[in-house]
Amino acid sequence: MSILVPFLAVLLAGGLAAYHRMRLATWAAISACALVACWLLGANAAACIVAAVIVAAITVPLLxxxxxxxxxxxxxxxxxxxxxxxxxxxxxxxxxTGSVGFEGELFTGDPDWRKLLDYPKPQLTAEEQAFLDGPVEELCRMIDDWDITHVRADLPPEVWDFVRQHRFFGMIIPKEFSGLGFSALMHHKVIQKISSISSVASSTVGVPNSLGPGELLVHYGTQEQKDYYLPRLASGLEVPCFGLTGPFAGSDATSIPDYGIVCKGQWNGANVLGVRLTFDKRYITLAPVATLIGLAFRMYDPDGLLGDTRDIGITLALLPRDTPGVDIGRRHFPLNSPFQNGPIHGKDVFIPLSQLIGGADMAGKGWNMLNECLAVGRSITLPSTASGGAKFGAVVTGSYARIRKQFGLSIGRFEGVEEALARIGGKAYAISALAQATAAAVDRGDVPSVPSAIAKYHCTTMGREVVSDVMDVVGGKGIILGPKNFAGRSWQAAPIGITVEGAxxxxxxxxxxxxxxxxxxxxxxxxxxxxxxxxxxxxxxxxxxxxxxxxxxxxxxxxxxxxxxxxxxxxxxxxxxxxxxxxxxxxxxxxxxxxxxxxxxxxxxxxxxxxxxxxxxxxxxxxxxxxxxxxxxxxxxxxxxxxxxxxxxxxxxxxxxxxxxxxxxxxxxxxxxxxxxxxxxxxxxxxxxxxxxPGDRLGHRVAALLMAPNAARDQLADGVFLTPCENNPGGRIASYLAKAVAAEPVERKFIKALKTRGIQALDFPSQLDEAVREGLITAEERLQLEELRTLTMDAISVDDFDTEELRSAGYRPGPIGAASREAA
Structure with a gap:
């Protein structure tokens, strides 16, 4: 056994040095000391010498x-x-183009957690908080998601006017260009709150503040471009969109077939050097209403008008909507979440070099520019949208599960529903933390390409899982569409976040x-x-x-x-x-x-x-x-x-x-x-x-948090729109929770009286009358039970329609069975 001791000593010394990441010389010194100690303690001398030779053979050449x-x-x-x-x-x-923040520590095997904890706590300024509590809250009160998604397939004119008036499109534009100059955290908070009431409204606000002309101009535009376009974008005088994806270039954006040939042409009555463009784009958000189009294309200079390079590379340009040759196509219809989205086409569209974002000096640098802006866009818009939906779903579904009763018991008390509630609450907590962390990274000056991909993928994926569980818990309430449904449109829209900005x-x-x-x-x-x-x-x-x-x-x-x-x-x-x-x-x-x-x-x-x-x-x-x-x-x-x-x-x-x-x-x-x-x-x-x-006991505790008023639930609800107004059925359900909980002891007493005290009445009002006459409940308790019945009915009721209300405008049905006979 003494023969093995020196080798074990060297091995342990190596393990200690490796664990603590000591230098090679330090390991050699520790090993030498260990071998001397083995020698003095009587270990096999030959083994000590052999071990020393091995250590020397490794360390001497390497040192x-x-x-x-x-x-x-x-x-x-x-x-x-x-x-x-x-x-x-x-x-x-x-x-x-990417930069590395704390995520770099995670690849070290020994992260510096103190660095993470020492980052400043993300906080809004007083001005940002006032905007969140004022215009953002007011905007949410104006939004009727059923009217937007079913009746208009668009935001109403007054909402468009409101977002323009309060410069929602200019959140990322600096104040010197008439924008709001908000932080990435504030950007996250705004999208999170709006998305909790309407994904159409949140995407409409989010896209101009994400990848598009505004962000690209802030980072790369010439001074002349910034001075002219940024104030117009901030005020909503210009509505932007950005054309990147096409039929033959989706995720592999560098293979875009859209091209521009350097040549001379007419612009504002002058013969100038520019680019003649041909392009075919689709899935472009805000394209149907855009007045200013950002465009990615591959730029060629076959005649050498700019130099020796013929294939200049991917380049970005600005096209006013009324540029001759530009064709804004008809709208796409994304899964009953009808935000403005559609194709853009162009053939022989001439623009001068001054319309290239950043001017001629930035020609061929478009993919670098896009990569930096894509990282920021993925960090904010999609994670924040998922966060708003998940947090709203957690709080409202927890309330619903407490209010809705079956077999005389709140459905949230059933273990199967508890499991779903636990997943909803836990994942909403994770999504919220992840979305905020990536926004904070942007505010620290990072270009978080890896965290943005993590946030985009996991927030949207978990968001889809959350809304799936929400639909399971609320059952029929979720599948019957109408103004009273708080979950159905979120369920329909979930795959959109999974698909866009990189599948x-x-x-x-x-x-x-x-x-x-x-x-x-x-x-x-x-x-x-x-x-x-x-x-x-x-x-x-x-x-x-x-x-x-x-x-x-x-x-x-x-x-x-x-x-x-x-x-x-x-x-x-x-x-x-x-x-x-x-x-x-x-x-x-x-x-x-x-x-x-x-x-x-x-x-x-x-x-x-x-x-x-x-x-x-x-x-x-x-x-x-x-x-x-x-x-x-x-x-x-x-x-x-x-x-x-x-x-x-x-x-x-x-x-x-x-x-x-x-x-x-x-x-x-x-x-x-x-x-x-x-x-x-x-x-x-x-x-x-x-x-x-996570085990059932922990899941029970999470579900219980969602189904009762408490500080943790309030913190989870922070930042989503829960004002109990006519256009917010989920907000109303959440507001009923405290009253429902307070009424439960009286409800149990009343149910017990129905079963054991021989109340003969069959309908609810008559049962209450009899219970009061018999002294089983007080008059005040009767009022409490009546209020509970009213709020329960609002929470669980669904909508119904005349057939004509559900038909598309302009549709005229033929005789019954005509379509099937024609097909036959």
Whole structure:
């Protein structure tokens, strides 16, 4: 046994050094001390010498830079250059334009949680809060979603006028150009609130403040373009849209066939140098009502009028609607959520170079410009829309489940409904935290390409899951459309968020991990840049630093993964309070797992990794849920760690942890190199997969929070439109909860009297009369029960219509059976 002791000592010293990420020289010193101690304590002398020789053989060459570079770095650099996967233009620009915020920490295997917790708490200014409480609240009061979606298929004129008058289209435009100059957080809050009452209204407000002429001009426009267009956009004098997607170019936007040829032509009576455009776009939000069109196209200069480059590349331009040759097509009809959307066509449309966004100097730089703005757009509009819908659904459905009774019991008391309510509440909490976190990242100055993809995918996906559960709970109330239905249109509109700004399947399978593994990894991007450095000496030096940093990083994450797996991440320092410290330790474990899996996958698969979409999607799920849970913990601590919210945080956290382990286990079971997958399983899950989905007891606590007035429910409801007015059936239902709860003891007493005291009356008013006469309830209690019956009827009632009311305008039915006879 004494023969093994020196080798075990060296191994333990290596594990300690790797866990704490000590330098190689430090490991050598610790190993030397350990071997001397073994010698003095009587271990086998020969074994001590052999172990010392092994340590020296590893450390001495690596600690001597000339030897290390000649024997290891130079051959590895040659190999790396040979296997470095080629990047498409789309991929290269995406990597070059994104920035890395806290998500970069999640790839380190040892995140600096203090950095996350030290970020300033996201807060609105007094001016922003006043706008949210004033014009935004007033706008929501004006919105009748049934009128918009069924009667008009559009916002009414007074709503259009209101959003123009109060400059809703200019939230992101600086005040110097007559805009509101709001923060990204405020942008999120506005969209969140409007979307809780109408997805049509929220998309109408959101799109001008997202990807489009306004944002592009703020970042890239010439001074002349900014001075002219931005005030007009802010006031609503110009309504913008942006044409990117076409029939043959959806997710792969760099392959757009729309083109512009540099030539001379007439513009405002003068013969000027410009571009003649031909394009075919579809799915363009606000196109039917737009007065100013932003357009992406590929620009060519066959006659060399601008220089030697013939294929200049993707370029962005501004087209007034009345430009000759521009054709705004008829409207699309998106799933009974009829926001203004339609196609745009153009043939031989001439514009001068001054209409290129940023002028001629920005020609060919359109994809770079779009990537930065797409990241910001994904960070705000779609996550905020999902957040508004999910939070509204959670609060209203919780109230409905308490008010609606079957078998003499609130339906929310049935365990099957409790399960759905728990999912609704937990996911709404997660969506809200994730949407706010990405908005805060934008306000910190990040261009969050990876977090924006995470937020877009997971907020819209979980939002669809939430509304599915809402529909299950409210049953017939949800499937009968009409002014009293608060859920049906959300159910119909759910796939829209899944589809737009990058289909969710593509976002999960390609973008999240595909970009994150390179952009967020602490060493990979540095190695790639070093390998591409034309200066051989400088490239070798940079690659040497990155390569050995990367090797130590990989060894450390393997050790940390194994240690955290053995101890179930119950040991080690972590930030947070007594309640959340265990959560941070778990995230340390999964961060190390992710970093290890990323390194092994990139090492063994190289350029083939981007074609392994299932593996990429699963690792993307791991990254996403670590980021999501970090957003929850940040928000929980920003709010002062309220004890009342702990069930919501716990449910959402344990759900994410369960999803992380499911994704890791699926990635390992299906790893392309099977023996490596088995080895990684032993490191990551030495005791097997242990995380479980949230249990019934926790689910009961979450459901109970949604079904009773309390601080946690109020916090979850913050920021959505719950004013109980005529056009807000969900707001009315939410407002009834306190009265329904207060009336329950009287209701139970009355029901008991019906069963045991022999009340003979059959209808409700007569039963109340008899109960009062017999002294079973008081007159005041009768009034309370009457009020409960009234509000219950409003909560559960649905609409009905004459057949003619449901027919499209202009439709004239033929004789009954005529259509079937004609078909036959």
């Amino acid at each position: 001597l830079p000339p030897v290390r570079k000649a024997l290891v770095t130079a051959p590895m650099l040659k190999f790396f250059r040979r296997v470095l996967p080629p990047l498409s233009q789309t991929e290269r620009i995406a990597l070059e 969710n399947i593509m976002t999960r399978s390609l973008l999240i991990f595909g970009q994150g593994a390179i952009l967020c990894h602490p060493w990979v991007m540095k190695e790639m840049k070093a390998a591409q450095d034309p200066d051989h000496g400088a490239g070798l030096e940079a690659f040497d630093r990155s390569l050995f940093g990367h090797i130590g990083f990989g060894i450390s994450n393997a050790v940390r993964s194994f240690w955290f797996g053995l101890t179930a991440a119950r040991i080690g320092a972590a930030p947070g309070d007594a309640y959340t410290r265990r959560f941070f330790r778990k995230l340390d474990r999964y961060s190390a797992n992710l970093a290890l899996m990323a390194d092994v996958s990139m090492l063994l698969l190289g350029g083939k990794l981007k074609f392994k979409e299932s593996l990429s999607g699963r690792l993307g799920d791991v990254l996403s849920h670590i980021y999501m849970t970090s957003a929850m913990l940040k928000r929980y601590h920003d709010d002062g760690a309220p004890q009342a919210e702990q069930p919501l945080l716990a449910w959402a956290f344990h759900h994410s942890v369960h999803e992380i382990e499911l994704a890791l286990s699926a990635a390992l079971r299906n790893f392309p190199v099977r023996p490596v997958g088995w080895l990684l399983w032993a490191l990551i899950f030495p005791w097997g997969r242990r995380a479980e989905a």
